[in-house]
Amino acid sequence: MAVVGLSGRLARCYCLRAVRSLPVCSSLRVPALQLHVSKTAMGASQKDFESAVNQVKLLKKDPGNEVKLKLYALYKQATEGPCNTPKPGLFDLINKAKWDAWNALGDLPKETARQNYVDLVSGLRSSSDSSSQVKPEADKKQAGYETLVITSEDHITKIMLNRPAKKNALNTQMYQEIMLALEAASKDDSTITVFTGSGDYYSSGNDLTNFTDIPPGGVEEKAKNGAILLRDFVDCFIDFPKPLVAVVNGPAVGISVTVLGLFDLVYASDRATFHTPFSHLGQTPEGCSSYTFPKIMGLAKAVEMLIFGKKLTAGEAYAQGLVTEVFPDSTFEKEVWTRLKAYSKLPRNAMRISKQIIRNHEKEKLHAINAEESSILQERWLSDECVNAVMNFLSQKAKL
């Protein structure tokens, strides 16, 4: 009984929510994992640490209570230093187990705890990855994703956003699965990677219910975690090494539009629309669009979209250079996939290197812009303007 309770509470408090609901993996054993834990401070940066805190949510297997306790203890030591809170009572089993784990770290310096946390998460991730390797056969739907359907065929990895009943809104799980899928696609034997949506929408952007799940640290912590997630998510697109193609099958909103500026080809059905209603939502541009959009379409048109929320038709988006080509909806899938299958036969290394030459000199700048946009949004999400707009949507008073 105590073990079940412990699992739940640790999960709730220390960024292990995703782990809580997943089955326990008996192959993850503490001693093996501890081999990954460095006993000296190797200097993990704050960013590495924050990223590791985020990566814990990506684990596909529950690491078990002992490892969760270790993560808890290292997290507390790294953020607060040695345990100096009163020891919980004998019958407060859960808090006592947590206190014991933290207290056992003694005077371990914060930096070492931070590094050990990063190492432990890295060990957990490799165990988790190797135990969930993609099957060798191509042409198969890849297992392990709940919000995406991923297939590999003809040297094309297709990542399909798959929450059609919610217009493919991106919830936290979908952001995390997309990051995992991009990491896997960057290493698989495909030549190009394609994003598309299932159902009538490409994507309605950020899932506005993401704002409702408030952690124990309150709305500030929520906004901070959101900004880290956003920055990590967009970084994956900036760094993606292979040609990245968007097959925009229907309307696209918010972040699903902005990141298109980081894609290499954007094919759109004539049913698609492109809408970034940031001001309406009390928010500001993300996905590096504050830089890519003016560059792609010129300042005047970028301002119309990003500040005034003008919705573009597929034809208008093509005229502004955001879209590569528009196809009639009736023949969209057939024409696009015929084209992509032909492109996928081109030499893989040549395409990869060409992408590097075209994109690399802007990478540093894009990372800096992404960090800045994310930190501005962190503030915006706490503003009355944003809170009211989200409440209006959630209480069904407003739609776009």
Ligand SMILES: CCCC/C=C/CC(=O)SCCNC(=O)CCNC(=O)[C@H](O)C(C)(C)COP(=O)(O)OP(=O)(O)OC[C@H]1O[C@@H](n2cnc3c(N)ncnc32)[C@H](O)[C@@H]1OP(=O)(O)O
């Ligand atoms: C952590 C990183 C954060 C990055 C930040 C990014 C910023 C953005 O992406 S801003 C864009 C946010 N998106 C929106 O504001 C869109 C809100 N949705 C709508 O206005 C409408 O749903 C729609 C115009 C997209 C579609 O309207 P339609 O009448 O055709 O369908 P609905 O009945 O409204 O939708 C069906 C179903 O889906 C739910 N849903 C749709 N979009 C979202 C969304 N973005 N977030 C949450 N839920 C969404 C909608 O509530 C319906 O659900 P129910 O059937 O359960 O009522």
